[in-house]
Amino acid sequence: MSALADGVAGFEHRALHVERGERSGVFFAIAIHAPGADGVALGGCRMVAYPALSDALADALRLSRAMTLKSASVGLRHGGGKCVIAAPADGPLSAERRTEVMSDVGDLVERLGGRFLTGKDAGTTTEDFLAMAKRTSHVIGLPSEHGGSGDPSGITAFGVVTALQAACGEAFGDDSLAGRRVSVLGLGTVGGDVARRAAALGAQLVVSDIDDAKRALADELGARWVEPEQLPREPVDAFSPCALGGVLTREVVAALDCRVVAGAANNQLADDGVAEQLRERGIVWAPDFIANAGGLIGVASEVDGYDLAEAERRTAAIGTALTEVFAHAREQGTTTLAAALAYAGARSAALG
Ligand code: NAD
Secondary structure: OOHHHHOOOOOOOOEEEEEEOOOOOOEEEEEEOOOEOOOOEEOOEEEEOOOOHHHHHHHHHHHHHHHHHHHHHOOOOEEEEEEEEEOOOOOOOOHHHHHHHHHHHHHHHHHOOOOEEEOEOOOOOHHHHHHHOOOOOOEOOOOHHHOOOOOOHHHHHHHHHHHHHHHHHHHHOOOOOOOOEEEEEOOOHHHHHHHHHHHHOOOEEEEEOOOHHHHHHHHHHOOEEOOOOOHHHOOOOEEEEOOOOOOEOHHHHHHOOOOEEOOOOOOOEOOOOHHHHHHHOOOEEOOHHHHOOHHHHHHHHHHHOOOHHHHHHHHHHHHHHHHHHHHHHHHHOOOHHHHHHHHHHHHHHHHO
8 A cells, every 4th residue: 555545644654763873973863754666765864953852753754754745746656765863962063973973874774775765955965975975875966976966956946946936827827937026035055046046037036044144145136135034924926935844834824925835945834734724815835845846856867767858857847736736726625735645645656
């Protein structure tokens, strides 16, 4: 039976591996939600300072499930997995200890024997994965000179802009971003590129980041800068959350002054019930696991053997997928989340 058919309550995962690194002493976990039709689960590896180990495990379980949904939504035969590293609370790791952590994680990835492939995510760097690649070959998204498909942030951003356009098409009957007021929260590798691409398409931008150094990009793009807490309250046509997850709380959604939400952040809804609140407020929300699937499509090319042009074609199809999801939600009077889960389930079943 498909893991998607098992529902969302309880432990629906295939495996949860938790270890304290032998070299580093740092805790990390790998969750495998579903093995996929081809027995290979894909998912990034993030490093975050979690308040408690239970938060790290909850994150791994949630994010690996989202990877299964993401993979099915874009027609990939892979399952979903995720690795989380619990960064110590007592400040940043030294370069030496960081290498130790990545070696520890690499040993576990190697022991999984190719059932889980991983690459860069929030809080980890290409250098981290070059260190990990010394312990295991099951690393994806390395730079091309190291045999990989490169940083997936650009193709992720392309997919997010496609999602913004599709959601504007649903909300306004016109998918053009020219002249649209768009807010972007988080100007990291993906959000910065989303802002650049939206500006190039003629959008008027309002942006924010907790990192003040990102003001330089705002100036370069002629974007207005506001404080992070204020950004979701700005009157705009479309809001693009591109920082970390959980941003769409009930309080934030009550304060939104926009018709569209489409961004890169994983797990944007603080809880699934927020999807209904968005629907009641007449806001078109592009479910994150479809909107940000471009990165997965990019790195999966290393396993499935397609080229960049094909990866871009598949990522452009995110717009078609979302248009179908929005129409289904409108016709059935349901949330875009429910419609997207049904869409992912149907594609997963079709893949076998
Ligand atoms: P990143 O670490 O490069 O950027 C995140 C940015 O958000 C940073 O500039 C950070 O300062 C900022 N930020 C963090 N907390 C914030 C807050 N509370 N308010 C405002 N800004 C805040 O990460 P990224 O690779 O750009 O990824 C962004 C999101 O997209 C993450 O949720 C990630 O899981 C998701 N995602 C990324 C990819 C990818 O290809 N990189 C693919 C799919 C999903």
